[in-house]
Amino acid sequence: MMKKKTLPNSSSQEPNLKGTIISVSIVGFIIVASWFAVFGLFLSR
């Protein structure tokens, strides 16, 4: 993308954040998965 600072209307150019949303979802998934792993352990004891 452009390197020079231009001043576009702030709403006209939303940055592309696909990678971000996928990364955060992976983090969320890790959290949920580890929670259920220990929950399984809890149930089995």
Added chain:
Amino acid sequence: MAIEKLLKYEQDSRFPLTLSKSESRLYMSFISFAFIALFVGGLMGLLQVLVRSGYYTLPAGIDYYQVLTVHGVVLGLVLTTYFIIGFQYTLMGKTVGISDTQYRVAWLGFWVMTLGTVMAAITILYGKASVLYTFYAPLQAHPAFYIGLALVIIGSWIACFVNWRQLYVWKKKHPGEKSPLLAFMVVINMIMWFIATLGVAASVLLQFIPWSLGYAATIDVLLSRTLFWYFGHPLVYFWLLPAYMAWYAIIPKIIGGKIFSDSLARLSFVLFLFFSIPVGLHHQLTEPGVQTTWKFVQIILTFMVVVPSLMTAFSMFATFEISGRRKGFGGLFGWFVHLPWKDVRFLAPFVGMLAFIPGGAGGLINASYQLNSVIHNTIWVTGHFHLTVATTVILTFFGITYWLVPHLTGRKLTPSVNRLGIIQTIFWAIGMTIMSAAMHIQGLLGGPRRSSFSEYNGSEQVAEWGAYQVAQAIGGTILFIGIVLMIYIFIKLAFFSPKGNEEFPIAEEEKDAEPTPMWLEKWKLWVAITIALILFAYTIPIMDIIQHAPPGSAPFAWPIGNN
């Protein structure tokens, strides 16, 4: 042209301010103290893992719990508090400045804290305070230990007052302007610290000191533990928020990007203020004498912290992605490649961020009532906070050290120290992965924390732990090498690096960023909501605890404590 100049004036002339020589000396005093603590505490950590492996016994009749007390106090309380206060002063000095009076009062705070630390240290070294860093009653230490703690707290309050005053004076001079982001964050953290330490201060002054001096025959154990954890959870956020300051407002500059969103950063700090304090009962889930309902209420409040935490994660990824795409790296994850992996100022905090993924996941497990019963008081918990404090926070602090110390001493971060720093980071990552993973697994197998080596009469379950304890010794040894490296780096940066001018990186907002709404500066409202949440979560349980208290406990100075 004229407008450009004006824009430039807006951007540059106010901050970063320059730090004077004497200011730098003050800030370096705090930070140097932290590194002394790192070495002492790290050495104790090494001894602990060696003892727990079963292949080593402490010489000269030194007690394991004395060693563990030094480790917890020196690393958990001293290193963190000194580094944080020093670092936060530099942030205030850079963004809002410090007056001569404030400067003198700040020194007073340093000496009060240091007097307290020395008093507590002496009692611990003489074996008169082997009560671990939580100093749970009815273990009883020498009175000087508690008086020392009280002085440390009072000294840190002086830092709170100075920081608040610094922003106040700045705001008077700049009416109608939003406060600089980093100053805003520092003031939030110090408000949280002040409100939280009122709890331990009350417990130390009204319960422990009279009891250890013999004026009170007994102590209300449950009340003292509850007041401790009223402070103990915000304590961990007091450690974490300075790391977040660096993530939100400094790392973007290091990677050549901009602050993702000034408003989001401020909002997340306000949410951390709300939800850090009224949650201490999640450390007391197995505690008899506290109603389940109130434990449940505080668990719900604990889970609210997920919101600002994921906001922070989102913000970090977004900063990386936006600056990567701007440099022309496309694709879903192309931006990942552009990150300055060879710059230790980035690499060390980044590894810290990674550690916070399992760290945060573990935290939510700990805070879940039923799952807590799986891991409570096991070495899993130790594995958890060596990820959060001892990796996320500490590696971020190391990442700050690489530029902050040369900035303060008028030197340069050289390529060779940078390379050594990368090696240091790798040592830490490997050592901690091994030690922390082994602790997590041993904990799930029931291995207790806060315990010296024992075969427990050769029970079958205990046999499963041995390999993991050896793994902890291996990981811990690698970590200790990391500590020695870091001390070397610190000394090099402070005294021997070539003279020069190292940048103090402070990121800027996008030129076309949405203006930050002024309601974020409603300080009185934030404090009022914080206090309301605390009153809601704590009033009834604490009244219950006091009204239905069993007879208090006489002191125990033996087998550990004071003998």
